[in-house]
Amino acid sequence: MKSIIATWLTSPSMRKALKGLRMLGSVALCLTAWGFAQNDLEQAPTAAVRILWEDVHGLHMLKESDIHSLLGPVQGKSKVEIFLKEQALQKLPYLADAQLCYGADNYLNVILNHREPILRVLPERTSGYYLAVDGVGLPLKPDFATSVPLLIGMIPQRAPLANQPYIRGVSLALKAREWITRDTLLEPIITQYVVAGEDSNALILRTVTGQEIWVGTSMDLTHKLFKLSSFYRLVPVDSSPESFHHINLVFKNQIVCR
Secondary structure, eight states: OHHHHHHHHTSHHHHHHHHHHHHHHHHHHHHHHHHHHHHHHHTOOOOOEEEEEOOSSOOOSSOHHHHHHHHOOOTTOOHHHHHHHHHHHHTSTTEEEEEEEEOTTSOEEEEEEEOOEEEEEOOTTSOOEEEETTSOEEEOOTTOOOOOOEEEESOOSSOOOTTOOOOHHHHHHHHHHHHHTTOTTTTTTEEEEEEESGGGOEEEEEETTOOEEEEESSTTHHHHHHHHHHHHHHSOGGGOGGGOSEEEOOSTTOOEEO
């Protein structure tokens, strides 16, 4: 009987079958080990959360304590759970971008790009909001305040969302603000941007001394603002710009004052 079994085990067909079983066993062992390794990786202890700001302006309406509260516990969280936390951060209006990733030292790196508040919007009968450079509205927070020019007039009551169209006057104010911030003389004296005109398509600037500067529509905007800057820089002493209550930029190649 033993000789029959030995002959059967050493037969070519049986050797081939045993070889196949050994290969299957090896594959199963590898898959099991890989599964445990992946589970260990996903459940690896997180040393800490490291918050990294990509922006350079530093006007963060969200504090690091806010980020930690929004993230909640991260120890032992799976990749899917971390991804959901990343998506939740990306939906916040304050952040232009948010990325979460693990470093080699088991730190969870939270890489954030905070929108910069450049105008304080004050619609009638509301407390308003801040407006970022890309036109997104940033809701007010009791622990944040910054000195930026006001945007008033015919403006949206609610803070605009990302990729949401906004009225022409707001777009015009943002373009004017972008140009004025590059002018060292105009930037500190312009304190208000007023949306006016038909269909909210015109702009008035107000200075720290209460002057009103009629910019009008977006037509020749850069030329108008360049005229205004030249007027403040080059006008004779006896015609000081501060002595006028109203300045009109809409006429070609001239400035009308009174």
